[in-house]
Each structure stands twice: as structure tokens, then as C-alpha cells.
Amino acid sequence: MWFPETSALVTLAVHLPLQQAVVAVLSAHRLVLVKAVVAELEELAMTSDITATWAGTALSQLDWLPEPVPLDDPVGVELAVSLQEEIAGGRPLKHPMEHFGEAAVISLACRAQRLKPLMLCDDYNARVAAKNHGVEPLSVHKLLHLMIRQGKMTAAEAAGFAAALHAAGRAQDYTAEELSSGRLARVGQP
């Protein structure tokens, strides 16, 4: 079961062909969109942050995902609040919802272990928190690496997508060899 979260949806919104390639692979699996992710995208879209435009684009491209799932049970809410603080790590928030999307995803997914939850996430701090709570995280670049390894995409295609993200200022530059071998430094961890 895949849980795409805010930062990954923003990354996918940067380059439509990348989004289409990822959707083609993930649509074969059960997907969960958490309502807090949508709320975080809405708040981000209203900021002056460089990613605001992409957040707005992401909001208009959610039709490949099911209806958002609310998270309002006491245990889930309290865990999400703790996780949000852990992911923020003392940094000032750009908006009230910052990191609550990732936190809500982890809070829900970590209690759904029998569904083998996977989180698509481009925030390193959130991926570390997810891993520590039994949720396997993947960045978009790591997903591209897996797609190459499993024959869903060529290394050259993946490198083209990575170049588009780099050109937009969304990621470091990664070569076809790095994407193929998995030597992706921070985006390959954890």
C-alpha cells in the first residue's frame, strides 16, 4: 500500500512526464491519500515559497489518487503531532501545516503494518522518522532506481527525469549510472 506525501507530490508536479511514468507504476497498487497531505499542499500553495506554484499544480493533479482519508482518532492525532515536531526538528515553520502531511502519513501507515505501507517522500527527515516507525520510505529518485532495476524504465529515461528536476532546482543532478547503481547519497537514504 502506497502513501504519497506532500513533498513527493510537489516533486511529481514539477515535470508531468515524470508524474505520468510514476502513476503508471503505482496505479497497479493500492494508494492512500491522507487528508493532511492535501491540507499541507493548500497551505504551501498560499506561501511565497519557491515551491508554492508546484504545490498548486499538485493540487490540480490529484485525480490519480483516491478520496483523501481523514485522521482524527486520538492516538493517531497525538502521534502525528509528536512526529511533526520530530520532523521539523526545531526549525521555524513556513506555515501552520508544514510537516503535518508527512506526520499524518506516518501516524496512519505505521499502525497499518499488515498492509505493508510504503511512503513516497522527498523529505529526508520524514523518511528517517518513517523508517524508525516501521514504514518503508522511498524518495522519487529511489523509486526511479527501483523502476530501472525492475525493468519499468531505462536508465536514460530516468536520467532525463532527474535532469528535469535538477533544472527546476528541485534536486541535485544524478547521472544514469548513479540512478542505475543506486549511489544516490541523501535521496537514497534511508
Place this chain on the structure above:
Amino acid sequence: MTEGMTGLAALGLPETTLDSAESEQYAVQVGTRVAAARKRRGMTGTELGEKVGLRKDQISKIESGRRRLDISELPRVAAALGVPVRSLLGQPDRPALAIAGRLAAEAGPDAVLSVRRRARQLLEIEDLLTQVTGMPPARPSPQGHRVVEQARANFAARPRSRAEAQRQGRELAELTRRELDLGSDALGDIAGLIEQHFAVDVALSPLGSDIDGLCVHSGAVALILASTDSPDGRVRFTLAHELGHHLLDDPREVIEEAERDMFADTAVERRASAFAGHLLMPERGVRSVLAWLGAEPDTVSERAVIALMEHFGVSMAALIYQLNIIGVLSYDDGQQLRSRGVTSLVERHRDVAPSGAATTVSHIRRPPERLARQALAAAQEQRLGLSVLASLLERDDDEQLWQEIMASQTQATASTDIVL
């Protein structure tokens, strides 16, 4: 998703370990807190609803516990009400978080806001490291513990005169030097010394020149923060002055030093300043340096003042005050020296002040060693991400920071058995 279901139930899983009565009670309690915060703020239900994108009837249901707040609504509601998210959940405040919350809530002059923000951030990080990584509380050294015990036993009474304030400050400084085996020479890393012996976290940051720093202490929480937008000599005096407040168990939970607060004409400030002066510039050490410089007894030349500033790493103002207290420089002579301008005097006597450190503004950043060490280990072991360490180091170049601390440890992407 199954229509109308939320959370785990929407995924086809049992919802929660709480029974329905507990869950309902929880919703009522959260709603009651929302209603109380809204009324304190003087807002109507309609106004709150407009701010957070909900209708008045939805706010009414939330406040009566008939509708649970979703995690996508909670931060917006808390922000609209000007309260922390945790307060709406009724979570008991842990010591560091409680103080951080009070720091955030208190109004104050602009000059202190940046210092409060940094102090609040450090207190929140301390709480996070304690909760997530099990960081043990700071412990004083045995010598430091003896100093604290004696300070609080011997100087519990507030000084009633300037002379008594001076005497108490001096005695405590001498006790500190004696217990810590510091002799009478200059102190090196005063921030490290405080952390090593007194279980106080010390941070330095460029926080503006309108404020010297602050001391936060309550129970097991103790933090001293100084602005490095002032000359290093003044920063050292600030650290020692705040240590004085802490050792003497100043009853204020937060002691802020804006503008000339440290030099206010009150017994408590005079005592802390006397402690700082004698700790940084003990009489025996000062006289020893003067003798080395060949000064006549009880006379201090312009050159000797600059040499003493360099030697003890203190500002001219603090040094002249101390020389006056020791009795080797009259008040009038001191004022005359100060009127000549410290920068030109340091330039003129560069031979005895090669570094000029006492007058240099370094703008350095120094996180508390205990917190930085714990955050680094947690980041390297991936128990925490990089954000805590980055916050402590006041850095926002995560990619570079990751390369610096992680690249040598993990190269290849972690293997996975995910089938796409």
C-alpha cells in the same frame, strides 16, 4: 475509501486502542479547549470558522465534542487561536516545553524577541532529544555541584547594600575558582567551563547588539544564551554574569539582559556583576600581570589596561570597573581612559594586544555541546533526521551538511524487496 470512515477504519483496520467512550470523552475535552481558547481570544464561532475554512455549525460541533478535529484542521485552528497545537490536545507540558511555551507567550521589547526565539528553539530541541533519543539530563561535575550547594547555602539572603552585593559576588567567585582548581589566571573557554561543571547548556549566536543574552533556569532546565554581536570581551562577561544569577538561584525563571540591564543599580545585578568580575579577573591574577608589566604598586598605565584586557579577554568597561573595585585605578582615571576610545588604544598598544580579541566582534555560533553531540550521534545513526542538528548549528544547507556528516558512513542506497 469507505464513505464516512476515517483513519485506520478507512483502510479496513480496527481504529484505535481507545474504547468509544474514551474517544468521545477525548473529543469533548479537545472541543472544550477550543471553545475556551476562542473565548479568550474574543472570537465568535463564525470568525474562527472563516479563519480555518469551516462553517459555524462545524465549529459548534467541534466545541461540543460531536465532531472530532482532523489532523488537517488542528494546526490551522491552533494557529487561528494563537495557541500551541499541544495545548488543544491537553498534553501535559514537560519542563523544557513549558518554559518554551511561556517564552513564546510573553510580550516584550523587540530587542529580546530574537533571543527568546533562539532560547525557545533550544528548549524545544532539548525536549525532542530527550523524548526521541533518551538523552540523559545534564549533570554537574562533583566540584561544580559543591559550588552550587555552597552558593545556595551561603548566599541565600538577598544583599541589602552595594557593599554586601560586592562581597557576596567576590566570595562566590573565589569559591568557584577554588573548587574548580582554576588558580588566579585567565579563563579560556568560559562557555565550555560552565557546561562542564554546572549542568547548564550554553549557546552563542549573533542575536543583535541591543541585547546581551539571557538565562533560563527552572528545575532541571538551565540554559544561558549570549549574543555574539557584541565584542568577545563583553560576551564573556555576559556568560559569567548569567552564571552568577544561576548559581545564586535567582528566583526569576527567565532573566533577560537587554541594553544595560546587567549594569542596573540593583543589589542582585551588582552581585552577579561582582561575581563575573572576580571570576574573570581575580585580584591576585590582575596584580600578577601588573607586576609582570613592571607597573608601580597601585598604578595602572594605559598600556597596562590594554595588556590586561588582552590577557583576561574582557571589555575595557568591565576591566576598569574591576580595577576600581580592586583599588588600583581611581574612578576618575578610569573614566579618562575610557574617553580615549578603546579601538584607538588597542591600535596604539598592539604589541601587548596582538589578537585584539577583547574588542573583536566575532558573530560566532556555538550550540550547546551536549545537545549538538546528541543530535550528531542521532543523525549518524538515523534515529533522527538532520533538521535537529541543522537547527542547532543554525544551518539550512541540508545537502552539504549531509555530505559532511553522513557521506562517509552510507554510500549505497539501502536495498529493498519492494516489487513494483
